[in-house]
Amino acid sequence: MKKIFILLISLSISLSIQAEDGWPQPKNGGYFKIGQWWLVADQHYTDLGLLDPNVTNGIYFTSLYAEYGLTEKLTGIVYFPFYARALFNNTVSGTTGEVITPGEAINGVGDLDLSLKYNLLNQGSFALSGILQLGIPLGNSAGGDAGALQTGDGEFNQMLQIEAGHGLQLGGLQGWTKAYAGFNNRTEGFSDEFRFGLEVGASLLDSKLLLIGRLYGIESFNNGTLPGDNASGTSIFANNSEHLTIAPEIAYKFNEHFGVSAGIAQALSGRLIYANTAYNVGVFYQW
Numbered sequence: 001m002k003k004i005f006i007l008l009i010s011l012s013i014s015l016s017i018q019a020e021d022g023w024p025q026p027k028n029g030g031y032f033k034i035g036q037w038w039l040v041a042d043q044h045y046t047d048l049g050l051l052d053p054n055v056t057n058g059i060y061f062t063s064l065y066a067e068y069g070l071t072e073k074l075t076g077i078v079y080f081p082f083y084a085r086a087l088f089n090n091t092v093s094g095t096t097g098e099v100i101t102p103g104e105a106i107n108g109v110g111d112l113d114l115s116l117k118y119n120l121l122n123q124g125s126f127a128l129s130g131i132l133q134l135g136i137p138l139g140n141s142a143g144g145d146a147g148a149l150q151t152g153d154g155e156f157n158q159m160l161q162i163e164a165g166h167g168l169q170l171g172g173l174q175g176w177t178k179a180y181a182g183f184n185n186r187t188e189g190f191s192d193e194f195r196f197g198l199e200v201g202a203s204l205l206d207s208k209l210l211l212i213g214r215l216y217g218i219e220s221f222n223n224g225t226l227p228g229d230n231a232s233g234t235s236i237f238a239n240n241s242e243h244l245t246i247a248p249e250i251a252y253k254f255n256e257h258f259g260v261s262a263g264i265a266q267a268l269s270g271r272l273i274y275a276n277t278a279y280n281v282g283v284f285y286q287w
Contacts, residue, residue: 023127023165024119025069033065033261035282041274047240049271055101056089057274059151061110065282073119077133081110084139084151106143111152112136125167131182133159141237153237155188161195175202184218190239191224210251212263217244220271243270251284259284 025031038060046052061081068076087105092098114134121128139152161182168175177200184193197216204211219242226239249263265278 023122024073024075024117024129025067027069027072029069029287031065031067031284031286033282033284035061035063035065035261035280037061037063037278037280039274039276039278041276043275045243045267045270045273045275047271049269051275055091058085058087060085063110067117075117075119077113077115077117077131079113079115081112081139081151084108084110086143086149086151088149104144104149106140106149106151108140108143108151110139112138127165129163129165131159131161131163133161133182135159150237153188153190155186155190157184157186157190159184159195173202173204174207175200177201186224189224189226191226192221194219194221208253210253210261212249212251214247214249215245216247218242238272241270241272243267243273245270249280257285257287259286 038058040056040058041054042056043051043053060083062083063079063081065080066078070076085105085107088103090099090103091101093100112135114136115131117129117131119127119129135155135157137152137154137156139150139154141150141152141154143149143151159182161180163178163180165176165178168177177198179198180196182195184195186192195216195218197214199212199214201210201212203209220240222240224239245265245267247263247265249261251259251261253259260281260283262281263279265280267273267275
């Protein structure tokens with residue numbers, strides 16, 4: 001079976017929920033979120049974009065996401081999955097019922113993302129920012145008896161991204177739109193990537209309820225030295241994986257600082273990516 005890439009939601013598009021998404025934090029302002037993301041999948045998109053069944057795999061990340069305004073224009077961002085669990089179920093014979101390959105699971109941490117977001121332009125309701133993101137390979141890239149379970153990809157990547165946001169107001173409804181595009185330089189033989197996305201959001205009930213819709217994706221440059229199935233067996237990161245994903249999300253703020261969020265992500269099409277739905281929930285604090 002080809003090695004399968006699980007979508008790790010891009011740092012800048014789905015791990016923070018706030019009415020000013022796309023704008024940097026004010027100096028000494030911050031946003032913090034403890035989140036849970038998980039996916040259990042029994043099918044995937046092949047390298048030809050076709051659906052194919054696989055042994056049921058699961059991946060779970062418990063993470064800390066934080067933004068802090070270092071200056072009025074510069075925001076520091078950290079995403080750290082401090083607890084990660086990857087597993088696959090038993091492979092059972094359809095004729096005899098015997099276990100052909102026993103299931104396995106590993107626990108650990110995931111890969112760390114560190115980012116700097118700099119406001120290039122802030123004019124009225126329009127903002128333009130540049131982002132530098134570094135992916136630090138802290139996760140396990142070869143766990144289990146066959147080395148097929150992973151909580152990280154084992155490579156140090158650097159991504160440059162440009163992002164534009166625009167605030168909207170229609171009658172009493174406040175909202176925003178955002179678009180971004182980025183180049184992700186990968187190492188260790190992985191192909192580089194083009195990342196892109198669109199976002200639309202609205203705040204209701206005196207800005208207590210936030211509704212967000214996202215469409216985003218990854219296109220591979222297919223310029224790496226690793227094959228698409230760069231390890232034997234079933235795992236969670238693959239080279240040359242691609243997808244187009246829709247991800248609605250909802251958040252509710254209990255007061256000025258605290259709130260909760262929940263969302264899903266579903267690949268509309270892809271190559272070397274799970275075809276099942278991913279889920280996320282979180283609790284956040286903002287000042």
